[in-house]
Every structure is written in structure tokens, then in C-alpha cells.
Amino acid sequence: xxxxxxxxxxxxxxxxxxxxxxxxxxxxxxxxxxxxxxxxxxxxxxxxxxxxxxxxxxxxxxxxxxxxxxxxxxxxxxxxxxxxxxxxxxxxxxxxxxxxxxxxxxxxxxxxxxxxxxxxxxxxxxxxxxxxxxxxxxxxxxxxxxxxxxxxxxxxxxxxxxxxxxxxxxxxxxxxxxxxxxxxxxxxxxxxxxxxxxxxxxxxxxxxxxxxxxxxxxxxxxxxxxxxxxxxxxxxxxxxxxxxxxxxxxxxxxxxxxxxxxxxxxxxxxxxxxxxxxxxxxxxxxxxxxxxxxxxxxxxxxxxxxxxxxxxxxxxxxxxxxx
Ligand SMILES: Nc1nc2c(c(=O)[nH]1)N[C@H]1C(S)=C(S)[C@@H](COP(=O)(O)O)O[C@H]1N2
Ligand SMILES: [Mo]
Numbered sequence: 412x413x414x415x416x417x418x419x420x421x422x423x424x425x426x427x428x429x430x431x432x433x434x435x436x437x438x439x440x441x442x443x444x445x446x447x448x449x450x451x452x453x454x455x456x457x458x459x460x461x462x463x464x465x466x467x468x469x470x471x472x473x474x475x476x477x478x479x480x481x482x483x484x485x486x487x488x489x490x491x492x493x494x495x496x497x498x499x500x501x502x503x504x505x506x507x508x509x510x511x512x513x514x515x516x517x518x519x520x521x522x523x524x525x526x527x528x529x530x531x532x533x534x535x536x537x538x539x540x541x542x543x544x545x546x547x548x549x550x551x552x553x554x555x556x557x558x559x560x561x562x563x564x565x566x567x568x569x570x571x572x573x574x575x576x577x578x579x580x581x582x583x584x585x586x587x588x589x590x591x592x593x594x595x596x597x598x599x600x601x602x603x604x605x606x607x608x609x610x611x612x613x614x615x616x617x618x619x620x621x622x623x624x625x626x627x628x629x630x631x632x633x634x635x636x637x638x639x640x641x642x643x644x645x646x647x648x649x650x651x652x653x654x655x656x657x658x659x660x661x662x663x664x665x666x667x668x669x670x671x672x673x674x675x676x677x678x679x680x681x682x683x684x685x686x687x688x689x690x691x692x693x694x695x696x697x698x699x700x701x702x703x704x705x706x707x708x709x710x711x712x713x714x715x716x717x718x719x720x721x722x723x724x725x726x727x728x729x730x731x732x733x734x
Contacts, residue, residue: 462491462492462507462508462511463488463491463492463507464488464491464632465487465491465626465627465629465632466629466630466631466632466637467629468629468630469628469629470543470563470624470625470628470629470630472542472543473543473544473545473563473625473628474542474543474544474545475544475545476544476545476546478546478547478548478619479546479547479548479549479559479561480547482547482548482549482559483559484547484559484560484561484627485558485559485560485699485700485701486701487626487627489558489700489701490558490560490626490627490635490700491507491626491632491634491635492504492507492634493556493700494506494507494634494635495552495648495649496510496596496634496635496636496653497596497601497602497606498510498587498588498594498595498596498597498604498606498653498654499513499594499595499596499633499634500595500596501596501601505596506633506634507632507634509595509596510632510633510634511633513593513594513633513637514593515631515633515637515638515654516534516638517533517534518533518534518638518639518656519531519532519533519534519656520532520534520537520639520655520656520657520658521656521657521658521659522574522657522658522659523657523658523659523660524580524584524659524660524661525576525577525579525580525660525661525662526574526575526576526577526580526660527574527575527576527577528573528574528575529574534638534639537570537639538565538622538624538639540573541565541569541570542565543563543564543565543624543625544563544564544565544566545561545562545563545628546561546562546563546564546621546642547559547560547561547562548560548562548619548621548642548644549644549712549715549716549717550642550644550648550651551644551647551648551683551697551711551715552647552648552649553647553648553649553677553681553689553694555692555694555696555697555698555711556697556698556699556700557697557698557699557700557709558699558700558701560626560642561626561627561628562621562623562625562626562642563623563624563625563626563628563629564621564622564623564624564625564639564642565621565622565624566618566620566621566622567583567615567616567620567621567622567641568615568616568617568618568620570622570658571583571615571616571658571660574658574660576612576660577660579662580612580660580661580662581611581612581661581662581663581664582609582610582611582612582615582660582661582662582663582664582665583609583610583612583615583658583659583660583661584607584608584609584657584658584659584660584661584665585607585608585609585610585641585652585655585657585658585659586605586606586607586652586655586656586657586659587605587606587607587652587653587654587655587656588605588654588656589604589605589656591604602668602672603668603671603672605656606652606653606668607652607665607666607667607668608641608649608650608651608652608667608668609661609664609665609666609667609679610643610650611664611724612660613724614643614721614724617720617721617724618720619643619644619645619717619720619721620641620642620643621641621642621643621644622639622640622641622642622655623636623639623640623641623642624638624639635653636651636652636653636654636655637654638654639654639655640652640653640654640655641653641655644715644717645682645683645714645715645716645717645718645720645721646680646681646682646683646715647677647681647682647683649668649669649677649681650667650681664679667679669681675690676689676690676691678733678734679733680725680730680733680734681734682713682714682721682725682730682734683711683712683713683714683715684711684713684714684730684734685710685711685712685713686713686730686731687730687731687734694711695710695711696708696709696710696711697709697710697711
């Protein structure tokens with residue numbers, strides 16, 4: 412994410428071009444090295460470091476799904492080393508380092524609000540009654556990086572249905588763990604903690620919306636939001652909230668972290684849309700991670716390519732106003 416009040420080590424919006432990203436990353440790596448955070452390395456060398464490894468905890472009984480059968484996944488080390496997870500630092504290389512010792516189990520999730528079965532559920536009770544699926548999805552961040560990720564998870568709808576939503580449930584609100592002792596980035600007030608996100612009920616129930624617990628057949632690495640995070644592939648990455656501890660069904664549109672931080676820049680809907688620029692940069696192109704700095708700029712697809720599945724959710728809405 413970009414914020415208005417960024418650190419010097421973070422790119423300016425005007426610098427989102429391959430060359431300046433390259434130069435800026437060198438500057439970041441130099442300053443991070445100077446601060447002792449990580450040793451001095453060349454650009455993208457993080458992708459080859461031990462911190463970028465998968466967990467090695469293979470998930471049993473994962474069924475294949477038709478989603479993304481024609482897509483080629485991005486090399487896993489990119490997916491695990493270039494992250495946005497402000498609870499573990501604001502630099503993209505920070506989470507792989509600063510989340511290394513985070514212990515995501517045991518984990519429990521509060522389900523409350525407009526549901527017939529509110530309560531505090533163990534991770535295992537929420538997830539394991541359902542069949543885990545692999546879904547290969549395009550994933551697109553608002554700063555124009557894109558990748559293809561083989562997520563493992565269950566449809567969010569499976570969880571919600573089991574919780575028996577009432578007829579008043581119009582939206583689903585999500586909350587990330589708030590524990591500065593375990594999430595060092597929360598000792599700084601760069602965001603209003605805890606990170607919160609939300610979906611309209613029909614978006615949450617759409618079959619594409621995944622509660623992910625794994626990547627590449629293995630349990631989620633901490634930097635990707637262990638032990639469970641949302642994946643909403645037709646929206647910008649910030650909707651895909653990580654390390655979820657609360658799911659609340661609510662009547663009205665809930666507040667969301669990036670909308671609170673920059674309401675003119677980040678809306679509630681945040682559908683990937685090449686026609687709607689971020690106020691400080693265009694969203695018409697994206698850079699495919701792992702394809703090199705000076706190549707791999709491709710056209711952004713509306714709804715990130717998932718229009719067939721989701722465009723009808725927004726029929727009659729002005730997506731320039733409801734950004
Ligand atoms: N709790 C929490 N969730 C978060 C974020 C965050 O800072 N905190 N960053 C978001 C943003 S901006 C993006 S692009 C994605 C990145 O997911 P990835 O690191 O698995 O690629 O996580 C999203 N979920
Ligand atoms: Mo993002």
C-alpha cells in the first residue's frame with residue numbers, strides 16, 4: 412500500500428516505473444542494511460533467502476479445482492518475500508524477516524453479529540470440516556504488482572453458511588489480530604490498529620472469495636497472513652486481510668483500514684479497474700512479479716480478469732464513484 416505519510420524508504424507514487432522502482436529499492440535495501448534490518452543485497456535477492464521459504468508443512472487432502480488451471484504460478488519465493496503486512500513493517504521485505512518467529516497456532520476466531528451461531532471457534536473447527544481446495548488466482552496489489560498464486564483454502568461462503576446468517580446481515584466485517592507483542596509493526600501508529608476490512612454479503616458469498624490457509628500446497632507462511640487470510644481476487648490486495656481473528660456479520664457497511672487512512676484514494680469496493688486511476692497514479696498497467704524489472708508491464712484487466720464471475724454484482728453501479 413502507499414500512504415501519504417510514507418517513510419523515505421518507500422516509493423513515491425510518481426516513481427512507480429520500472430527504473431525508479433529499481434533505484435528506490437536499492438535505496439531501501441541500503442537503508443535497511445544500514446539499520447541492520449537485513450544484510451546488503453542486490454534487488455530481489457530476498458527472493459533467494461531462507462526467510463522467503465515456504466513453511467514445509469504440507470497440507471493433507473487438498474483437492475484440485477478448475478480455478479486457474481491455465482495460469483502459471485509465480486515462483487513461490489516472490490510470493491513469500493515481497494509482501495504488504497504493516498503489522499510486520501512497512502517495507503515490502505520487512506514481513507519475511509519480522510514475522511519469522513510469529514507463532515500462528517493455536518488460533519481462534521470470534522464470529523458474532525447477525526448470525527444464529529455466534530461464538531469463539533478454534534481454527535481447526537472453522538476450517539477442517541470443509542474440503543481444502545487449491546485455487547490458482549491472479550493477485551493484484553494497488554501499487555501495480557501482480558502475481559499468480561496457488562492458494563489453498565475453502566470458500567468463505569462455507570464458513571458463513573455454517574454460522575447461519577440472519578436476514579439482517581448485509582456485510583461481513585473482518586479484523587486482524589491486535590497484539591503489538593507479537594506484531595512489532597503495531598508498536599508504531601502507521602495505521603489505526605487492528606487492521607479491518609469488509610465485504611458486502613453477496614461479495615462474501617461469491618464462490619471466488621476464499622478463506623486461505625495455505626500456498627503451494629503448504630500451510631501459509633507468516634508473512635502471507637498465517638494461519639488464515641482472505642483472498643478476494645477481483646479486488647486490490649488490501650481487501651485480502653491477513654491473520655483474521657474476528658468475523659462479524661453486520662447490517663451496515665463497516666469501516667475499512669485503507670479507506671479510513673485515505674478515503675479519496677482507497678474505497679470500500681476496491682475492484683481492480685484499469686479505467687479508474689488512483690488519484691496519484693494510473694492503474695492501467697501492472698508489473699508481473701518475477702518477470703524482471705524492465706519487462707513484464709501488461710495491461711490491467713477489469714475485475715482482474717474475473718468479470719465473468721463478478722461483474723453482475725455491480726450491475727447499475729457507477730464504479731468510478733464506488734471505487
Ligand atoms: N492485516 C493486514 N492484512 C493485509 C495487509 C496489511 O498490512 N495488514 N496488507 C494488504 C495488502 S495492501 C496487500 S497487497 C496484501 C498482500 O498480500 P501478500 O503479502 O500475501 O501478497 O495483503 C493485504 N492484507
Ligand atoms: Mo496492496
